[in-house]
Amino acid sequence: DADVTQTPRNRITKTGKRIMLECSQTKGHDRMYWYRQDPGLGLRLIYYSFDVKDINKGEISDGYSVSRQAQAKFSLSLESAIPNQTALYFCATSDGLAGGYNEQFFGPGTRLTVL
Amino acid sequence: EDKVVQSPLSLVVHEGDTVTLNCSYEVTNFRSLLWYKQEKKAPTFLFMLTSSGIEKKSGRLSSILDKKELFSILNITATQTGDSAVYLCAGNNNAGNMLTFGGGTRLMVKP
Numbered sequence: 001d002a003d004v005t006q007t008p009r010n011r012i013t014k015t016g017k018r019i020m021l022e023c024s025q026t027k028g029h030d031r032m033y034w035y036r037q038d039p040g041l042g043l044r045l046i047y048y049s050f051d052v053k054d055i056n057k058g059e060i061s062d063g064y065s066v067s068r069q070a071q072a073k074f075s076l077s078l079e080s081a082i083p084n085q086t087a088l089y090f091c092a093t094s095d096g097l098a099g100g101y102n103e104q105f106f107g108p109g110t111r112l113t114v115l
Numbered sequence: 116e117d118k119v120v121q122s123p124l125s126l127v128v129h130e131g132d133t134v135t136l137n138c139s140y141e142v143t144n145f146r147s148l149l150w151y152k153q154e155k156k157a158p159t160f161l162f163m164l165t166s167s168g169i170e171k172k173s174g175r176l177s178s179i180l181d182k183k184e185l186f187s188i189l190n191i192t193a194t195q196t197g198d199s200a201v202y203l204c205a206g207n208n209n210a211g212n213m214l215t216f217g218g219g220t221r222l223m224v225k226p
Contacts, residue, residue, distance in 0.1 A: 004157075035216075040124070040218050040219075041218055042119070042121075042203060042205075042216035042217050042218045042219055043158070043203070043205075043214075043216040044216070045213070045214070048213070088156075090157065090158075102163075103149060103160040103163055104149075104160075104214060105160070106151075106157040106158050106159075107157060108156045108157050109156045109157055
């Protein structure tokens with residue numbers, strides 16, 4: 001079984017719709033992240049959470065919100081989707097030990113298309 | 116604002132060739148540099164570099180960091196078609212595992 005799972009894997013929606021992307025992990029990591037990937041731009045951080053009560057904005061948080069429902073679950077919401085939010089979205093986790101300076105492990109990604 | 120730039124953007128080689136991928140960074144309170152390989156979907160971790168001049172090696176892949184000149188290279192020797200992927204580098208700052216990614220280098224290895 002995959003350590004980091006994302007649902008759905010693909011989603012097509014219309015402008016103005018509310019969308020939720022979900023991430024679950026079985027790695028026991030306390031830190032979780034949401035990124036989006038656009039061609040040629042690498043991965044850009046949307047939000048991150050270092051534990052259940054901690055939520056922080058990343059580089060490009062406008063138009064997004066998150067919820068850390070449990071240590072193992074971190075969801076990303078688009079309250080009113082717009083076409084320029086069409087992208088590949090990745091969830092990632094890392095261990096908070098050693099000051100948290102460990103590699104991040106990525107989920108399989110969700111391809112979101114907003115028409 | 117932290118910045119990571121990779122070059123070249125894309126590269127086409129033949130099996131058996133050796134390639135060098137470049138990553139330059141400007142990261143405030145730099146902590147480490149990470150390399151990832153992205154094939155179809157999820158990036159997979161390759162190396163984490165924290166000290167200058169110490170090569171990390173895994174099979175045909177190796178990487179080194181220069182903290183004075185603010186760059187890292189990833190070398191792949193005797194390339195194989197399975198090395199075809201996008202290679203990402205990311206800088207980590209002291210804010211606690213905040214990664215800034217470069218745009219990636221797309222490598223294609225032809226038979």
